[in-house]
Amino acid sequence: xxxxxxxxxxxxxxxxxxxxxxxxxxxxxxxxxxxxxxxxxxxxxxxxxxxxxxxxxxxxxxxxxxxxxxxxxxxxxxxxxxxxxxxxxxxxxxxxxxxxxxxxxxxxxxxxxxxxxxxxxxxxxxxxxxxxxxxxx
Numbered sequence: 001x002x003x004x005x006x007x008x009x010x011x012x013x014x015x016x017x018x019x020x021x022x023x024x025x026x027x028x029x030x031x032x033x034x035x036x037x038x039x040x041x042x043x044x045x046x047x048x049x050x051x052x053x054x055x056x057x058x059x060x061x062x063x064x065x066x067x068x069x070x071x072x073x074x075x076x077x078x079x080x081x082x083x084x085x086x087x088x089x090x091x092x093x094x095x096x097x098x099x100x101x102x103x104x105x106x107x108x109x110x111x112x113x114x115x116x117x118x119x120x121x122x123x124x125x126x127x128x129x130x131x132x133x134x135x136x137x
Contacts, residue, residue: 003031010035011042014050019057026058027065033058033073037080040091052091056098063103074099074110093132 001009006029013022026032036058039051063070077096080089089095093113100107 001029003035006031007035007038010054011039011047014039014047014054015044017050019050019054022054023057023061027061030069033062037077037089037091037095040089040095048091052094052098055095056102059099060102063106067106070099070103070106074107078110078113088128090128091132094135097135 010022010025010032013019013025022032022036033055036051036055040048042048042051059070059073062073074096077089077092077099080087081092082088096110096113100111104111
């Protein structure tokens, strides 16, 4: 399936509330997690928040199949918060929180990151991340 077709399929599933089906798809399609990141930039708020929620469900499925891929995804989310990434992913705290909530034991070392964000971000970045970091906590 092409990335465009995958995005269209996943977006429709999110709109239809089929989050568990998105999670099942993530077992076979490695690009689902990246597609969910993309969909957090959607113009429809419902799609954005369902993409965040589906990420938690999907990472649980991915972790069952390939724990290293799940850890790599969390590292990527953290990296996307930094300026190093070139573009900041404003929904990263929410996505990380959903992943941690779905697999708390597996991701227990990532849980303190939301607190860390509130303590260390510069004021100009904090205004963007504060609502997501507080929601994540």
